[in-house]
Amino acid sequence: MFEEFLQAPALASWLGLLAGLLAVYLLYSSWTFQDNQKHPPGPRRLPLLGNLHQLDLEKVDKSLLKLSKRYGPVFTVYFGLKKVVVLAGSKAVRQALINHAEEFGEREISPLFHDFAKGHGIVFSNGDGWKEMRRFTLTTLKDFGMGKRLIEEKISEECHNLMEEFEKHKGKAFDNTMIMTYAASNIISAIIFGKRFDFKDPVLRDMVENDKEIIRLAGTASIVIYNTFPMLGPWLKNWRDFMKNTEDYKQHFLQLVNKLRETFNPDICRCFIDAFCTRKLSLEDSDAQGVHYHDDNLVGSVMDLFGAGTDTTSNTLRWSLLLMAKYPQIQDRVQEELSRVVGDRQITMEDRRNLPYIDAVIHETQRFANIVPTSVTHSTSRDVTFQGYFIEKGTTVLPLLTSVLYDESEWETPNTFNPSHFLDKEGKFIKRDAFLPFSAGRRACLGEGLARMELFLFFTHLLQRFRFTPAPGMSEDQLDLTPAVGFTLSPLPHQLCAVSRH
Ligand code: HEM
Incomplete structure (x- = not known):
């Protein structure tokens, strides 16, 4: 076969094709750089591949961080033919x-x-559709109690369900991945569907499974290849698996939406889905806004909220427990502060301002865990000159959150888990400008308020009830803090003991 391929006519046509591609590439690169504008610098690229050969495709953020040391806070890399401008460091990103x-x-x-x-x-999404969906979702999340007492009660209730699950292991080592994810998904489910799911409910289990798989696959090397050369999709197993999971995921949401529709009563708003349907009814005569209230936007928004609200929060919480087991002296201080300030009574959001050390530990967990390392990529809405560089409209922009949360000019010990980053000399909590796990600006995370309540309440409830330790026979040093591959960074599979403190 190979010999046949090398036969003269075949070889000649392959050489012809290569020469053609090279000519197109040379034309393309000379054309892009003849506009007399100062473009962000970057490493030399190869034809077709761009800079892919210089990137670790399963740790793209780390490779980009390395390049930023050489090319500065605003630089260009090519993913194949796609130009991407990377923003690095707290100053440039902010x-x-x-x-x-x-x-x-x-x-x-x-x-x-x-x-x-x-x-x-x-x-x-972008444009008017995005604007309307974002505005409507923010208002509805607030109506359902984001940042208020109503949702606080739901979270506390879920904390108790979670603690019961932990108790069942009677202090023996176990992997908490799934139950932590179910607990976090139940908070967003209470808002979207007006109900929580039993941890054994197959619908919840399937949705969480699909969500996890979608996020894992999105961070794999072959998906970077797919995004660069989409025509290769059908030949890439990870892309086919991604599509299958996406379809299953969507079907679950469609069924849940349809079920709620059967009992919809515009006078009683039970959840986000009801609020959407009511709004759609009220806007039936308004072309401008009404056009956005269709089924695709309903299912799309619900999928986004469930996806964005489940994995991120549960992962951060799993990092927090792993870090407590790894650093028992820090866990001692957390539990000392809890015992002194709250004792055995029910914890509320009100307590946060009297628990500065715990607040600092949660912030430091978010900084250190850096769970959305490359943020979600942006694009320029018009031509812009930024830090002296010209960036044309429609350019892909990657705000490298790793470079902000680990910025050496901002953090005293960027590579160490150190809650003092958020404490002043008197032990009071301090805010830091470079704390940007939720990103910033127009596209910043819209669930930040909810996520912050969840992180505080889940963490404090769990630490009030349990002491977290490595599995028997394992030392703290052996607990691995290397993240698993994925679009968001989660801990590698591990087991911890949750030993009851009472
Ligand atoms: C620890 C928890 C969380 C973290 C670290 C986090 C982080 C992020 C980040 C980095 C972005 C991208 C921002 C950008 O493009 O610049 C984002 C977007 C988003 N997040 Fe979160 N998130 C968390 C929890 C949540 C929750 C609980 C919800 C749901 C209520 C949520 C809903 C969203 C949505 C809808 C967007 C897209 C915003 C837009 O494109 O306009 N997130 N999040």
């Missing part, structure tokens, strides 16, 4: 996303994200 919020505030919708959302919902 300046772009906050001071130039409009210019840097579009979403870049990669082929994979397009396959997932088809331009609907909130996370992977």
Whole structure:
């Protein structure tokens, strides 16, 4: 076969094709750089591959961080033919996303994200549809208690369910991945569907399974290849698995939406889905806003909220427990503060301002765990000159959150888990500008308020009841803090003991 391929006519046509591609590439690169503008610098690229050969495709953030040391806070890399401008360091990321919020505030919708959302919902949409869905969702989340007492009660209730599950292991080592994920998903489910699911409910289990698989696959090397060369999709197993999981995931949401519709009563608003249907009814005569209230946007938004609200929060909580087991002296201080300030009574959000050390530990967990390392890519809405560089409209922009949360010029000990980053000399909690796990600006996380309540209440309830330790026979040093591969960073599979303190 190979010999046949090398036969003269075949070889000649392959050489012809290569020469053609090279000519196109040379034309393309000379054309892009003849506009007399100063473009962000970057490493030399290869034809077709761009800079892919210089990136670790399963740790893209780490490779980009390395390149930023050489090329500075605003630089260009090519994923194949796609130009990406990377923003690195707290100063550049904040300046772009906050001071130039409009210019840097579009979403870049990669082929994979397009396959997932088809331009609907909130996370992977743009334009008037995105604006309307974001505004409506924020208002509805607030109506359902984001940042208020109502949702606090729901979270505390879920903490008790979770603690019962932990108790069942009677202090023996176990992997908490699934139950932590079920607990977090029940908070967003209470808002979206007006109910929580039993941890054994197959619908909950399937949705969480799909969600986890979608996020894992989205961070694999072959998906980076797919986003660069989408025509390869059908030959890539990870892309086919991604599509299968996305379809199953969507079907679950469609069924839940349809079930709620059967009992819909515009006078009683039970959940986000009811609020959407009521709004749709009230806007039936309004062309301008009404056009956005269709089924694709409903299912898309619900999928976005469930996806964005489940994995992120549960992962951060899993990191927090792993870090407590790894650093028992820090866990001692957390439990000492809890015993002194709260004792055995029910913890509430009100307690947070009297628990500065715990607040610092939660912030430091978010900084150190860095769970969305490359944020979700943005795009420029118009031509912009930024830090002296010209960036044209429609350029993909990657705000490298790793470079903000680990910025050496901002953090005293960036590579060490150190709650003192958030404490002053008197032990009072201090805010830090470079604390940006939720990103910033126009596309910043819209669930931040809810996530912060969940992190505080789940963490404190669990630490009030349990002491977290490595599995028997394992030392703290052996607990591995290397993240698993994925679009979001979760801990590697591990087991911990939750030993009851009472
Ligand atoms: C620890 C928890 C969380 C973290 C670290 C986190 C982080 C992020 C980040 C980095 C982004 C991208 C922002 C950007 O493009 O610049 C984002 C977007 C988003 N997050 Fe979160 N998130 C968390 C929890 C949640 C929760 C609980 C919800 C749901 C209520 C949520 C809903 C969203 C949505 C809808 C977007 C898209 C916003 C838009 O495109 O306009 N997130 N989040």
